[in-house]
Amino acid sequence: MNDGAAPLKGRKATLSDVARLAGVSVATASKALNGRSQVRAETRARVEEAAEQLSFSPNALARGLLAGRTGTVGLLTSDLEGRFSIPILMGAEDAFGAGKVAVFLCDARGDSIREQHHVRALLGRRVDGLIVVGSRTDPRPSLGRDLPVPVVYVYAPSEDPEDLSIIVDNVGAGRQAIEHLISCGRTRIAHISGDPTYGASQERAQGAREALAARGLELIGDVRFGSWTEGWGRAAASMLLAQHPEVDAILCGSDQVARGVMDVLREQDRKIPDDVAVMGFDNWEIFTSHSRPPLTSIDMNFERLGRVAAQRLFAAIDGKPASGVEALDTRVVIRGSTAPGH
C-alpha cells in the first residue's frame, strides 16, 4: 500500500542515492564511506557530506549478505526475572564493543520447544553466534554439534563436554563464604540452603564443608535444605536456634533465605552481627542493601560472565573454537551483617 509513495522524510537512503547526490558512482561512494585509501580526499568529503545530508545508514543486511557475517549474536535465556540475563547481556555488549555487534535477546521461558523455535529464528537471521544462558547451574541439554555457528553456554553448562561453557565456581563460592566468616572470628557456623535438587546448593555446601575441614571445623548440624524463599529461611532459622543456640554465624543459600533468617534473629533479639553473623549468596542488591543490617553476600560477577562469554564467542567466530567448562570465581561483598560498620 504505502510502498512507493512513502511520504516520510527519512524513508531510507541507499548508497546509490548518496552516490547520485555526490556525483560519483556507487563504488566510489562505498570506498569513500568505508575509509578505503583509493579515493581523493576532496571526493571523500563530498560523499560524506551527501551521506550526512541524507542521514544514510548502510544496510547491514545487504552488507551481511555479502560478507557472511552480520555483526549480530543471539542471547537465548530462560530466566524470567532477568536476574541473570540482563547483567550478562550488559557484559556481552561491553565486550563486543559499541556498534560492532548487536545482541538479540530471546526468552525461551524454560520451554524447550520455544527454545528450538528461537534458535531457528536467530539462525534464519544469520546471527554470527549464540550465547545460551541457563537459570540454574545444573547441566542442560546441548543445542547440538551441527549448528552453523559457535555457541557458548553461560551459567548453566552444556551436557556435552565438546561445547564451551562458562560457569560460576560455586564450590569456590562456598569456600569463600566460610573463609570470610572464619576471618570474622566465627567458628560455630550453620548453613541454611535452598532447594537441594539444585546443583548450586550442593556445590556451595560442599565448598563450605571443605573450607571448614581445612580449619578442623565442621558445620553446626547438617546442611538444612529447603527452598529459595524467605519463608524457608524463617522456618529453618527458628528450628536451628532452638536446637543449636550456640550458633555464631549462619551461611544462607541465597539472599532471600538470608532475609528470612535475619527476620527471625531480630525477633529473637539476637544481635546481627554481634551475636550471629549472616551471609547470603547472589548479592541481589534489592535484598542485600536494604536489610537490617545490610547483608554480606557472594557476588556471582554476572557482568564478567557475560564479558568472558562474549570474548570466547568472538574467538570462536574468528575460527579459534574452544570447548570444556571454564569456571569463574566469585567475590565477597562485605556489609554490616558480618562486619559492624560496613
Add this chain to the structure above:
Amino acid sequence: MNDGAAPLKGRKATLSDVARLAGVSVATASKALNGRSQVRAETRARVEEAAEQLSFSPNALARGLLAGRTGTVGLLTSDLEGRFSIPILMGAEDAFGAGKVAVFLCDARGDSIREQHHVRALLGRRVDGLIVVGSRTDPRPSLGRDLPVPVVYVYAPSEDPEDLSIIVDNVGAGRQAIEHLISCGRTRIAHISGDPTYGASQERAQGAREALAARGLELIGDVRFGSWTEGWGRAAASMLLAQHPEVDAILCGSDQVARGVMDVLREQDRKIPDDVAVMGFDNWEIFTSHSRPPLTSIDMNFERLGRVAAQRLFAAIDGKPASGVEALDTRVVIRGSTAPGH
C-alpha cells in the same frame, strides 16, 4: 582465514543447494517452500525433503532485502533490573506471534548517547519498528519524527504528542487501591509514597485523594514522600504510627516501601491486616509473595502493555499509524495484607 575451509557439517545450506538436490530450479524450490499453489504436490514433497535433509533455513537477510521488511523489531530499554523490560518483551513476543517476528533487546542504561547509538545499530539492521521502554512514568524526549520506522513508547510516554505512547493509568491505580481498602472497611488511611520527583508517585497520590474525596474522606496526614526503599518505609511508618496511632490502613508507593512498613507494624505488635491493612504498588512477586502476610498490590499488567505496544506497532508498520497517549488500567491482586485468609 576460515572462510572457505569451514569444516562444520551444517555450514549453511542455500536455496540453490536445496534446488539442486531436489532437481528443480531455485524459483520452484522457493515456491514449494513458501506454500505457493503453483507447484505440484509431488515436487513440493521432494523439495521439502531436500530442505529437511540439508536442514535448510531461509536467509532472512536476503528475504528482507527484497521485501523491505525484516520481521524484526527493536526493543530499547533503560531498565537495568529488567523489571519492566522482560515482561514487556514477553508480551510483545506473544502478540507478534511465534516465528513471525523477532525482537532485538538493547539496554541503553539510561544514557542518551548509548541510546542514540543503539538506534543507529537497530536502524542499520533494518528493524521494522521500535519499542521504547522507559524506567519511570515521566515523559521522555522523543526519538524524533523523521525516523524511517514507526516507534511506540511504553511506560514512559514521549514528550511529543505526535508520537504514540502506551502507559499505565497511575491515577486510576491510586483510585483502585483506595477503593479496595475502603471495601475492606478501612476509613483511616495513610499514604507512604516514594520519590516525589517521580510522576508515578504524584499520580498515584492524586488518584488516592480522588477516591477518598468521592467518599467524603481524606488521607490521614499528608502524603509522606521519600524514596522507593524499605528503609524509607520503616522510617515513615515509625513516624506515622507515633503521630496517628488511629490509622487502620497504609497505602504504600511501592512493594518495597510496603515491606518496610510491615516490618515496623510487626515490631509494634500491630496485627496485619486486623489492626492495619497494607497495600503496595507493582506486584513484584519476590516482595509480595514472601512477606508476612503476603502483600496485596496493584499489578501494572506489563505483559499486556507489551502486547498492546506490539499490536499498535504492527498496525503502524502496516500503514495505520496512531498517535497520542493510551493509558491502560491496572489490576488489584488481593493477598493476606488486606484480606485475611488470602
Add this chain to the structure above:
DNA sequence: CTGTTAGCGCGTTCAC
C-alpha cells in the same frame, strides 16, 4: 506447472 530473468543494496574485483 516449471524455468528463466531481473533486481533488492552493498562491497569487491577489475579495467579505464
Add this chain to the structure above:
DNA sequence: GTGAACGCGCTAACAG
C-alpha cells in the same frame, strides 16, 4: 582516482 560489472540468497515477474 574512478566506474562498470559481478555476486551474496532470495522472490516476483514473466516465458515456456
